[in-house]
Amino acid sequence: MRNTYLWLAQLVTGVLIAVLLSIHMVLMHLDAILSFLGVDIKDPTSWHSMIERSRETLWAGLYIALLAIVLYHALNGLRNIILELAPSAATERIITWTIIVFGTIAFVWGTYVPIRLLSG
Amino acid sequence: MTGRKHDVVVLGSGLAGLRAAIEAARNPESDVAIVSKVQLMRSHSVCAEGGTAAVMQPDEGDSFELHAWDTVRGADFLCDQDVVKRFVEEVPKEILLLEHWGIPWSRRSDGRIAQRPFGGHSYNRAVFAADKTGFAEMQTLYDTLLKYANVSRYDECYVSSILIEDNSFCGVTAWNLTSGEFILIQGKALIIATGGACRMFGFTTYSLTATGDGLAMAYRAGLPIKDLEFVQFHPTGLVPSGILITEAARGEGGYLLNNEGKRFMEKYAPSKMEVAPRDIISRAEITEIEEGRGFPGPEGLDYIHIDLRHLGADKINERLPMIREVAMRFNFIDPIYEPIPVRPAAHYFMGGIHTDINGATPMQGIWAAGEVACVSLHGANRLGSNSTAECLVWGKITGEEAAKYAAKHKESPPFKETRLKEEEARVFTRFSSKGKESAYRLRKELQRIMDSQVGVFRTGSGLKEALDRIQEIRQRLPDIKVTDRSRTYNTDLLAALEVENLVDLAQIIVTGALARTESRGAHSRRDFPNRNDDDWLVHTLAHYTPEGPRLDYIPVTITMWQPVERKY
Amino acid sequence: MTQIQPRRNYLGALGWIWAGNYKLERYLYIFHRITGLGILLFLLLHLVMTTVFRVQGKEVWEATMEVLHNPWFKVGEYLVVVAFLYHALNGLRLIIQELGFALGRPRPPIYPYKDSLRRKRYWTILIISIVVILCVVFFYDFIAGGW
Amino acid sequence: MDKQVVFKVQRYEPEADGNPHFQEFKIPAKRGMTILDGLIYIKENLDGTLAFRSSCRMAICGSCGMLINNYPHLACHTQIEELRSDIVTVKPLPNLPIVKDLVVDLIPFFNRHKSIKPYIIHPDTKEMENPTAEFVQSPQALEALLQFTYCVKCGICISACPTSASDRLFLGPQALAQCYRYCADTRDGGEEERLTVVDKDHGIWHCHLAGACSEACPKGLDPALAIQLLKRRLIIQAIGLGRKKQPASIVTPPAEVKPKIPFPEFTAKRTE
Numbered sequence A: 001m002r003n004t005y006l007w008l009a010q011l012v013t014g015v016l017i018a019v020l021l022s023i024h025m026v027l028m029h030l031d032a033i034l035s036f037l038g039v040d041i042k043d044p045t046s047w048h049s050m051i052e053r054s055r056e057t058l059w060a061g062l063y064i065a066l067l068a069i070v071l072y073h074a075l076n077g078l079r080n081i082i083l084e085l086a087p088s089a090a091t092e093r094i095i096t097w098t099i100i101v102f103g104t105i106a107f108v109w110g111t112y113v114p115i116r117l118l119s120g
Numbered sequence B: 001m002t003g004r005k006h007d008v009v010v011l012g013s014g015l016a017g018l019r020a021a022i023e024a025a026r027n028p029e030s031d032v033a034i035v036s037k038v039q040l041m042r043s044h045s046v047c048a049e050g051g052t053a054a055v056m057q058p059d060e061g062d063s064f065e066l067h068a069w070d071t072v073r074g075a076d077f078l079c080d081q082d083v084v085k086r087f088v089e090e091v092p093k094e095i096l097l098l099e100h101w102g103i104p105w106s107r108r109s110d111g112r113i114a115q116r117p118f119g120g121h122s123y124n125r126a127v128f129a130a131d132k133t134g135f136a137e138m139q140t141l142y143d144t145l146l147k148y149a150n151v152s153r154y155d156e157c158y159v160s161s162i163l164i165e166d167n168s169f170c171g172v173t174a175w176n177l178t179s180g181e182f183i184l185i186q187g188k189a190l191i192i193a194t195g196g197a198c199r200m201f202g203f204t205t206y207s208l209t210a211t212g213d214g215l216a217m218a219y220r221a222g223l224p225i226k227d228l229e230f231v232q233f234h235p236t237g238l239v240p241s242g243i244l245i246t247e248a249a250r251g252e253g254g255y256l257l258n259n260e261g262k263r264f265m266e267k268y269a270p271s272k273m274e275v276a277p278r279d280i281i282s283r284a285e286i287t288e289i290e291e292g293r294g295f296p297g298p299e300g301l302d303y304i305h306i307d308l309r310h311l312g313a314d315k316i317n318e319r320l321p322m323i324r325e326v327a328m329r330f331n332f333i334d335p336i337y338e339p340i341p342v343r344p345a346a347h348y349f350m351g352g353i354h355t356d357i358n359g360a361t362p363m364q365g366i367w368a369a370g371e372v373a374c375v376s377l378h379g380a381n382r383l384g385s386n387s388t389a390e391c392l393v394w395g396k397i398t399g400e401e402a403a404k405y406a407a408k409h410k411e412s413p414p415f416k417e418t419r420l421k422e423e424e425a426r427v428f429t430r431f432s433s434k435g436k437e438s439a440y441r442l443r444k445e446l447q448r449i450m451d452s453q454v455g456v457f458r459t460g461s462g463l464k465e466a467l468d469r470i471q472e473i474r475q476r477l478p479d480i481k482v483t484d485r486s487r488t489y490n491t492d493l494l495a496a497l498e499v500e501n502l503v504d505l506a507q508i509i510v511t512g513a514l515a516r517t518e519s520r521g522a523h524s525r526r527d528f529p530n531r532n533d534d535d536w537l538v539h540t541l542a543h544y545t546p547e548g549p550r551l552d553y554i555p556v557t558i559t560m561w562q563p564v565e566r567k568y
Numbered sequence C: 001m002t003q004i005q006p007r008r009n010y011l012g013a014l015g016w017i018w019a020g021n022y023k024l025e026r027y028l029y030i031f032h033r034i035t036g037l038g039i040l041l042f043l044l045l046h047l048v049m050t051t052v053f054r055v056q057g058k059e060v061w062e063a064t065m066e067v068l069h070n071p072w073f074k075v076g077e078y079l080v081v082v083a084f085l086y087h088a089l090n091g092l093r094l095i096i097q098e099l100g101f102a103l104g105r106p107r108p109p110i111y112p113y114k115d116s117l118r119r120k121r122y123w124t125i126l127i128i129s130i131v132v133i134l135c136v137v138f139f140y141d142f143i144a145g146g147w
Numbered sequence D: 001m002d003k004q005v006v007f008k009v010q011r012y013e014p015e016a017d018g019n020p021h022f023q024e025f026k027i028p029a030k031r032g033m034t035i036l037d038g039l040i041y042i043k044e045n046l047d048g049t050l051a052f053r054s055s056c057r058m059a060i061c062g063s064c065g066m067l068i069n070n071y072p073h074l075a076c077h078t079q080i081e082e083l084r085s086d087i088v089t090v091k092p093l094p095n096l097p098i099v100k101d102l103v104v105d106l107i108p109f110f111n112r113h114k115s116i117k118p119y120i121i122h123p124d125t126k127e128m129e130n131p132t133a134e135f136v137q138s139p140q141a142l143e144a145l146l147q148f149t150y151c152v153k154c155g156i157c158i159s160a161c162p163t164s165a166s167d168r169l170f171l172g173p174q175a176l177a178q179c180y181r182y183c184a185d186t187r188d189g190g191e192e193e194r195l196t197v198v199d200k201d202h203g204i205w206h207c208h209l210a211g212a213c214s215e216a217c218p219k220g221l222d223p224a225l226a227i228q229l230l231k232r233r234l235i236i237q238a239i240g241l242g243r244k245k246q247p248a249s250i251v252t253p254p255a256e257v258k259p260k261i262p263f264p265e266f267t268a269k270r271t272e
């Protein structure tokens, strides 16, 4: 059932990304429209508001989760694509491990910094 | 390559061949090989459309006796009645087996297998899967065959000859079309199930690959061929392609109309109308056309109409989807709104390799089943939907018998290496690239002569002329030009080999037909319009001689009913 | 006689993009793949940016943001948004349909044949129109936000 | 519609060791002539060395799949007229190895079909070997799988599917659809066995609903739908909601028996 679970995870992460990333995108990019609607979120890309967000546990937690989810989703998708090029079983294993290692590094890299800022 | 020695070799993968292979393989000890010149599930049997006759509802009024009587009467009493009896009792078991193997039989609303009326049957007896019965049966058998590990398959291997030593079977030589190798497949028992040869007719319902190779091979190997002059013409071949419009179209209630818009069958078979046996309807159609009540068609293919409009779109889509597709696709006609042009088309060989009731031929270790065999079930005229049933029943019987035989004989019989080499040379070097004749042209000439002289109605003079022409074509055969010199998938060479087989068989048909001075079932002579039970209630046997077939006759087995006049 | 091997004839990755005169769904599939990979690329860039520039302090960050407000980057960003929208909406459709919903029941085919995807084409039409509408909304925002 | 049509046919002679190349033939086309008729005309009159498969010429045997004007279809099922062009390119089906000219090697494809166990698996082996009565199956239950039984195993869906284009090991739409066909059969009890076969690398999850298989299938099957329904079964099983299916049982004999229909009159019936 391994492949089924992998795909199930792809599906669930897809839905989660849809929710989380929408929030993120709306906040980041639709400031003009939001302010038109009467919600003022100041300038979302300014240094100040960014640091503000990363100090709040809720926001930070959300971003870390989002990162993990997106990384899984995208890298698993990437792996699927590469496997469809029908490499040999050995290369397949190498690909899988490269992707896992890469994902972990990216995750650590993406979380370490916010956490450092959070505590700093 | 190794492992070309098997216990049971099955030649042909039509319904009969697949069924035989499964039955042989059900015995886990036996090592079965199935050889076919097409990929296994591409055999001609997929074209069968209408149904398979079986007594499935004895609780609702049908009976074995009735099925037997219908068959005997349909056969114009030329069938062996012990064979008929065994047949009707075996078919329902086969239907159930297929049902258990997953075939999508059409169902009644209570979940039981549905049945439809068919020509010549006095009960709605044809079990069916929409109008793809043969296709569904083939796929089910093919899929089921995949279950067995003890089956080796030889797809696309053209078998060129059957090797017989001391009256017993020792192997077949085959040309693997995709790899180009010429191989010997040795075995203890052989089941020939290579189907009919209607491609010798130009206007036929048959697949392009139905060229009777097995029949011709067996004939040349010395097996007697029985009753080959009886060729069935199906009343409804689509004009101009010859694609079959299934008998189920009439079984479901379609009308046959002449150019006056009249259901002309009321003149010829008032009690059965459109569901009379095929020989009667075919003769009626030709009579109508000859008397000027047909429609003019392309290349002399005058036709009459089959009208389904009154059945309504729902019924056509549910019960006859393929007919609609075929008519729309090939003739640009939607049967829901327009009648379909049809005329009689060569459809079935009642005759075949002479076998006993077990499907065994006179040679040790060789069985024959399906259309290629003649167990004398169909006599002078086959009833619709009895032949797929025959394929199943004798597929099973021969499979079982052959496996038993192979288990009894420890050693496969010895054989001389040289014969393989000889045969290889015969296949590949006989035709040169410098010849002057074209295999395709010869085939067309043969088809033209068969269509015009050996059709629904025959005459002595016409048959004589046909015999001369066939003899002439035969003489031109060695001069065929084969341009393709390769061994892989050389369909040019294949066509040449096939023509040769067709010509041999045509000669048997015409010789037999010329000798039989009566009209019986599908064999209808204008110069002898009546049935003659005193002289001709016998089976014709044709034996191979280099000059041409030698005929002799054996009696018909009658156990239940004496012949009476055949009227519908 | 040497055995002749059949010749390989795979279309390969080119076959993902074009293998014949197919219709809509076949192209939705390849766009889904391309957008997925595109966003992945963006994600990695984004990750690098938001981390590397952030650790370097406020000045660097604001300088970068300044650069990012350059119209060309804006266009790139806009494309990412479109890709994301498409991937998200089509992804939701895929999730629903790959679980066997909204495709209809298997029916006996009636000539001329229509497969389920074609029968349910309004799904794809819906997605495309939503994507277009949202794109316009974002586009408005880009203009309002100043190029 | 009597006109000249040019057939550009891809040739490949394995024994000559060359590369595939195109050869052109001029053909007089009539109304009602199919691509297969055109190829037969070439073979009989212009060049006997052309190799292609054909058998039934009525779109039921599945032999003659090829790429016609860049769309995979059965040659016998394509009218020259409906292509609406004077040039017809004919190539062998892609994604399958070429044996010669238009003939492709389908054996790996058949083997993949075989791997999904395409036969009824029923626990009651005694009944399966020697049937006593039929299994009940309602027309509705039949309808759920009927269209998938129409597969002629032509390989056209394989040459349409983008995953098969690059992934030689991918099970392919045909095998997956047949897997669903047997799992959905009320007479079958082998779902678990089959699901483990499709749920592997290069298995069912490499179908991304490109839908080209359904679009191209000449027999109107909808493998894309079957595959998605099969995915649903897998997911349901994976999250533990699956219930074990009870394969159908045989019909109970009817309570009342109707009288036999009267036997037609005939002459002397001999006793046996």
Ligand SMILES: Cc1cc2nc3c(=O)[nH]c(=O)nc-3n(C[C@H](O)[C@H](O)[C@H](O)COP(=O)(O)OP(=O)(O)OC[C@H]3O[C@@H](n4cnc5c(N)ncnc54)[C@H](O)[C@@H]3O)c2cc1C
Pocket: B011, B012, B013, B014, B015, B016, B017, B035, B036, B037, B038, B042, B043, B044, B045, B046, B047, B048, B049, B050, B051, B052, B053, B133, B134, B157, B158, B159, B160, B193, B194, B195, B196, B205, B206, B207, B210, B212, B213, B214, B244, B246, B347, B348, B369, B370, B371, B372, B384, B385, B386, B387, B388, B389, B391
């Ligand atoms: C259009 C049509 C509709 C029909 N409808 C019905 C119907 O509704 N009901 C009914 O009961 N009957 C019907 N029939 C008749 C029935 O289909 C056939 O009689 C039956 O299918 C014959 O099956 P078979 O197994 O004997 O031979 P086939 O199916 O013809 O198989 C022959 C096999 O032999 C192989 N072969 C031949 N030569 C060679 C060789 N040299 N080397 C290797 N292999 C070889 C072929 O590859 C093939 O696999 C119909 C027939 C036609 C033409």
Ligand code: HEM
Pocket: A010, A011, A013, A014, A015, A017, A018, A019, A021, A070, A073, A074, A075, A076, A077, A078, A080, A081, C032, C033, C035, C036, C037, C039, C040, C041, C043, C087, C088, C089, C091, C092, C094, C095, C098, D207, D208, D209
């Ligand atoms: C918005 C929410 C998203 C949803 C609903 C979603 C949904 C999906 C789904 C269902 C698949 C599987 C398609 C299939 O194989 O059948 C998929 C594949 C993929 N996704 Fe997403 N996704 C989303 C966001 C993202 C993001 C943000 C990325 C990149 C960072 C991404 C990258 C990928 C990749 C690379 C694939 C593999 C594509 C393929 O196999 O063709 N997705 N997505």
Ligand code: SF4
Pocket: D150, D151, D152, D153, D154, D155, D156, D157, D158, D173, D174, D177, D216, D217, D218, D219, D221, D223
């Ligand atoms: S699913 Fe359709 S296209 Fe695929 S093999 Fe079967 S009939 Fe051919």
Ligand code: F3S
Pocket: D160, D161, D162, D163, D164, D172, D173, D206, D207, D208, D209, D210, D211, D212, D213, D214, D223, D224, D227
């Ligand atoms: S084309 Fe291929 S990707 Fe899936 S829907 Fe059909 S199998």
Ligand code: FES
Pocket: D053, D054, D055, D056, D057, D058, D059, D060, D061, D062, D063, D064, D065, D074, D075, D076, D077
């Ligand atoms: S020849 Fe049989 S499908 Fe075309």
